[in-house]
Amino acid sequence: MSKTVISIDCMGGDYGPIVTVAGASLALKSDKDLEFLLFGDQALISQEVSKYPNLKDKVEIFHTDERVTADDKPAVALRKKRKSSMALAIQSVKEKRSQVVVSGGNTGALMAISTVLLRQLPGVDRPAICTSIPTERDTSVVLDLGANAECSAKNLVQFAIMGSLFAKYALGKENPTIGILNIGEEVAKGNDTVRLAYTKLKESKLADNFHGFVEGNDIPLGTVDVVVTDGFSGNIALKVLEGTAKFISKRFASTFKKSIRALLGGLLARSALMKMKSDLDPRNYNGGMLLGLNGVTVKSHGGTDEVGFKHAIMVSKRLVDANINEKISNDLQDFKS
Amino acid sequence: MSKTVISIDCMGGDYGPIVTVAGASLALKSDKDLEFLLFGDQALISQEVSKYPNLKDKVEIFHTDERVTADDKPAVALRKKRKSSMALAIQSVKEKRSQVVVSGGNTGALMAISTVLLRQLPGVDRPAICTSIPTERDTSVVLDLGANAECSAKNLVQFAIMGSLFAKYALGKENPTIGILNIGEEVAKGNDTVRLAYTKLKESKLADNFHGFVEGNDIPLGTVDVVVTDGFSGNIALKVLEGTAKFISKRFASTFKKSIRALLGGLLARSALMKMKSDLDPRNYNGGMLLGLNGVTVKSHGGTDEVGFKHAIMVSKRLVDANINEKISNDLQDFKS
Numbered sequence: 001m002s003k004t005v006i007s008i009d010c011m012g013g014d015y016g017p018i019v020t021v022a023g024a025s026l027a028l029k030s031d032k033d034l035e036f037l038l039f040g041d042q043a044l045i046s047q048e049v050s051k052y053p054n055l056k057d058k059v060e061i062f063h064t065d066e067r068v069t070a071d072d073k074p075a076v077a078l079r080k081k082r083k084s085s086m087a088l089a090i091q092s093v094k095e096k097r098s099q100v101v102v103s104g105g106n107t108g109a110l111m112a113i114s115t116v117l118l119r120q121l122p123g124v125d126r127p128a129i130c131t132s133i134p135t136e137r138d139t140s141v142v143l144d145l146g147a148n149a150e151c152s153a154k155n156l157v158q159f160a161i162m163g164s165l166f167a168k169y170a171l172g173k174e175n176p177t178i179g180i181l182n183i184g185e186e187v188a189k190g191n192d193t194v195r196l197a198y199t200k201l202k203e204s205k206l207a208d209n210f211h212g213f214v215e216g217n218d219i220p221l222g223t224v225d226v227v228v229t230d231g232f233s234g235n236i237a238l239k240v241l242e243g244t245a246k247f248i249s250k251r252f253a254s255t256f257k258k259s260i261r262a263l264l265g266g267l268l269a270r271s272a273l274m275k276m277k278s279d280l281d282p283r284n285y286n287g288g289m290l291l292g293l294n295g296v297t298v299k300s301h302g303g304t305d306e307v308g309f310k311h312a313i314m315v316s317k318r319l320v321d322a323n324i325n326e327k328i329s330n331d332l333q334d335f336k337s
Numbered sequence: 338m339s340k341t342v343i344s345i346d347c348m349g350g351d352y353g354p355i356v357t358v359a360g361a362s363l364a365l366k367s368d369k370d371l372e373f374l375l376f377g378d379q380a381l382i383s384q385e386v387s388k389y390p391n392l393k394d395k396v397e398i399f400h401t402d403e404r405v406t407a408d409d410k411p412a413v414a415l416r417k418k419r420k421s422s423m424a425l426a427i428q429s430v431k432e433k434r435s436q437v438v439v440s441g442g443n444t445g446a447l448m449a450i451s452t453v454l455l456r457q458l459p460g461v462d463r464p465a466i467c468t469s470i471p472t473e474r475d476t477s478v479v480l481d482l483g484a485n486a487e488c489s490a491k492n493l494v495q496f497a498i499m500g501s502l503f504a505k506y507a508l509g510k511e512n513p514t515i516g517i518l519n520i521g522e523e524v525a526k527g528n529d530t531v532r533l534a535y536t537k538l539k540e541s542k543l544a545d546n547f548h549g550f551v552e553g554n555d556i557p558l559g560t561v562d563v564v565v566t567d568g569f570s571g572n573i574a575l576k577v578l579e580g581t582a583k584f585i586s587k588r589f590a591s592t593f594k595k596s597i598r599a600l601l602g603g604l605l606a607r608s609a610l611m612k613m614k615s616d617l618d619p620r621n622y623n624g625g626m627l628l629g630l631n632g633v634t635v636k637s638h639g640g641t642d643e644v645g646f647k648h649a650i651m652v653s654k655r656l657v658d659a660n661i662n663e664k665i666s667n668d669l670q671d672f673k674s
Binding site: 073108135136146149150181183184186188189190191215216217218219220221229231232233235236237238239240241242243244245246247248249250251252255256258259261262264265266267268269270271272273275276279280 | 410445472473483486487518520521523525526527528552553554555556557558566568569570572573574575576577578579580581582583584585586587588589592593595596598599601602603604605606607608609610612613616617
């Protein structure tokens with residue numbers, strides 16, 4: 001593999017350079033051909049970089065005092081924070097100084113700044129946010145997660161194309177199956193938008209991989225590899241899923257503190273419980289993508305640690321190697337003809 | 338309390354009279370003033386009734402061969418199954434021979450037949466399906482769960498009024514708080530419908546109880562008592578929630594089978610785990626309602642057992658005692674003036 005240059009918004013996420021720089025060092029241990037452009041507070045970043053000898057000669061630091069906070073409104077971040085670590089990192093992708101940007105910052109701001117600086121890929125009407133989640137069967141991709149509160153059938157079809165390519169290249173799924181999220185599996189269910197998208201996909205080149213409508217419970221079941229929906233339902237579905245998983249896990253954890261017997265039981269089962277925790281570890285699913293832009297932007301969870309951030313960097317590397325945007329352009333082209 | 342007559346669709350649900358009749362017997366043990374009209378297969382129902390001496394003189398059986406199946410399309414059930422146990426049970430409410438109907442049958446068919454036979458309450462534009470769910474804090478009500486794939490702001494406001502009354506009378510919440518489900522908490526988030534509903538509620542008599550927008554994770558957190566949304570997002574949210582809870586619980590259960598140590602641990606923690614299971618037992622949250630109809634229709638989960646079905650019957654009794662439909666009519670009236 002040839003050298004890959006990755007821009008990192010070092011100030012993004014809950015922990016800033018402590019996590020983002022450590023994540024870069026971990027990623028470099030897995031892949032020696034990575035190089036990083038690091039954007040943010042020079043002093044803080046240098047301090048972290050000095051802790052990891054393997055980063056020497058592999059990073060270039062670009063100082064800025066400005067940063068996008070979790071509370072910044074996207075429109076405000078866009079207008080008033082043109083020199084933020086996030087904006088400068090995205091700008092470096094635009095100027096082809098790097099091949100991909102990874103940020104754990106504010107999703108709305110990341111979407112807004114990326115869209116304005118990078119612009120849509122030709123043929124893409126609306127970019128979408130996707131992520132991968134653990135399921136009973138394996139791993140699935142869900143999109144859109146909130147970039148577009150309202151969507152047309154054409155938007156949903158484009159999401160299906162882009163989501164399939166993400167599943168193929170980020171997750172290694174050869175022929176990913178696709179489902180449209182609906183309130184029932186029957187063809188007559190739902191609203192005009194999902195019914196029209198259903199018809200379009202049935203008549204398309206993706207027909208063989210198109211499973212049809214899926215319901216909310218099909219997401220955790222992993223019935224399909226790619227769950228396509230508008231940004232309103234997708235955002236709600238993902239947040240319900242994460243919130244419920246946390247709720248049930250917390251209940252189990254507190255159950256083992258209810259009595260001495262339960263505590264002993266928990267200790268005995270500890271290694272099995274830790275294995276389960278690691279199987280479902282959200283860090284191993286970290287790294288979503290803003291799909292459909294003229295440049296690759298990877299979104300890390302803000303609350304993740306260096307292991308999770310490393311995972312997002314490795315996802316970004318796979319997407320660059322796969323030349324995902326060229327694939328998206330080709331598939332969209334094919335779809336029309 | 339005076340006598341309450343409850344119509345039961347004995348053939349509804351996955352197990353028919355075995356569960357529905359047993360549930361009636363359990364309910365009668367809690368409340369001696371209940372009487373039941375039982376609709377369905379005379380032979381099967383009689384056989385079950387004979388097992389429970391306390392049902393003697395408390396039930397009247399109405400025979401029919403027809404039943405609505407889980408696969409029946411609502412429109413088909415409506416047109417072709419006018420003599421089904423479900424339709425006859427609803428008809429008995431319409432004719433005031435009973436005060437409420439309880440069914441564990443096909444939700445779409447129940448909604449369609451109830452709407453046609455009972456008609457909307459004056460002032461209600463669209464009926465809604467609601468249910469209660471366990472949360473980290475307590476119990477919440479979510480509606481609409483799928484009766485209306487598309488909703489106006491006015492529909493959402495009416496759902497807020499009706500859902501609050503359900504929370505008050507079915508769950509005993511004195512001043513239930515209300516949230517509108519959205520993809521962010523800020524006022525500018527989402528689509529025109531939720532923003533307009535937000536403004537209407539802020540300016541209404543419910544303003545003091547209106548929390549504002551809530552997100553998907555606020556449902557399992559229990560941030561508000563009543564979560565208001567359109568039937569598309571509500572259906573997806575509920576199914577994601579149920580599916581994720583099952584997924585995580587199954588993972589925990591299988592974890593305790595991974596090794597001898599884990600198995601022993603699980604046995605030691607058993608009583609604490611059983612307590613947790615019972616706290617979250619879906620049977621204790623069984624009994625949703627089709628809100629806004631001129632007659633009270635209570636929906637039980639199809640897959641529940643007699644304990645769950647009894648719970649749905651007790652919910653129906655509380656709704657009758659509270660005279661919920663009169664309360665809904667009054668509050669809708671108040672709201673206009």
